[in-house]
Amino acid sequence: MKYIIAGLGNFGASLAEKLTAQGNEVIGIDTRMEKVDLFKEKISHTINMDATDEFTVSGLPLEDTDVVIVAIGEDQGANIMATAIFKNMQVKRLISRAINPLHEKVLHAIGVDEIVHPEEETAERWAKKLTVNNVIDSFELSEDFSIIEASVPKEHAGKTIREIGFRKKYNLLVLTIIKKSEVNSILGKSRTKLNIQGIASPDQHIKETDILVLYGSNKDLQEFLKQKRSR
Numbered sequence: 001m002k003y004i005i006a007g008l009g010n011f012g013a014s015l016a017e018k019l020t021a022q023g024n025e026v027i028g029i030d031t032r033m034e035k036v037d038l039f040k041e042k043i044s045h046t047i048n049m050d051a052t053d054e055f056t057v058s059g060l061p062l063e064d065t066d067v068v069i070v071a072i073g074e075d076q077g078a079n080i081m082a083t084a085i086f087k088n089m090q091v092k093r094l095i096s097r098a099i100n101p102l103h104e105k106v107l108h109a110i111g112v113d114e115i116v117h118p119e120e121e122t123a124e125r126w127a128k129k130l131t132v133n134n135v136i137d138s139f140e141l142s143e144d145f146s147i148i149e150a151s152v153p154k155e156h157a158g159k160t161i162r163e164i165g166f167r168k169k170y171n172l173l174v175l176t177i178i179k180k181s182e183v184n185s186i187l188g189k190s191r192t193k194l195n196i197q198g199i200a201s202p203d204q205h206i207k208e209t210d211i212l213v214l215y216g217s218n219k220d221l222q223e224f225l226k227q228k229r230s231r
Helices: 010-021 033-038 076-088 101-110 123-131 166-170 218-225
Strands: 002-006 025-030 045-048 067-070 094-097 114-116 135-140 145-151 173-184 190-199 211-217
Touching (some): 002 010, 010 025, 025 033, 067 076, 076 094, 076 101, 145 218, 166 173, 166 218, 211 218
Parallel strands (some): 002 025, 094 114
Antiparallel strands (some): 135 145, 173 190
16 A cells, blocks of 8 residues: 655654555655655655645645555644645545644544544554554554454354354454444434443354454454455
8 A cells, every 4th residue: 555644753754664564655754854864764755845835745646645644743733734735635545643632623624534643542553554454443462463443344244253253264252342323412413332242252143333352363363354344
């Protein structure tokens, strides 16, 4: 996949390095030449440019880029301006970094697809979310094993955990299932509520809207996640 990451601070540079190491093509951009030079051997491409300059941003290969991440953290104004420019350019998928709750509200107003909080989330987690199909969230226990939240593959909807054979076929353990339900607030607005079902049982049926919480080796998890989602 192809990524553009604006801002090569601690989070942006770490994410760019990890995505590059996984075989993706990454363009890292920053206004600081020392950052561009520092990471030019670790990231696919590094460019010294201002992501708040609409003219220079328009020269990037946006149509061929799968994901744009605005990782600028030092300057909220620059972050918002760059995010707005990429949004106006109608990139395929836009993710931006939020510094505080008010900043997050502004990014939501702009129409950002996803928001990242580097102070709470690691570059490793985002690298996995961005590159592995069907992953909703993940938590690395070690270099080899993880716990992940995953969507239900289409062919497994309506079956029980026993019928799917998570242990025998995939060498994975289903820790629990998260079910979605629609609830109405006192103002009549509908919202989605996530209900954790407790320890999963072998005879528990899985619906296409469920979220699976799985434990296993990263290799086995990736093999399972290659299957198509139900939605």
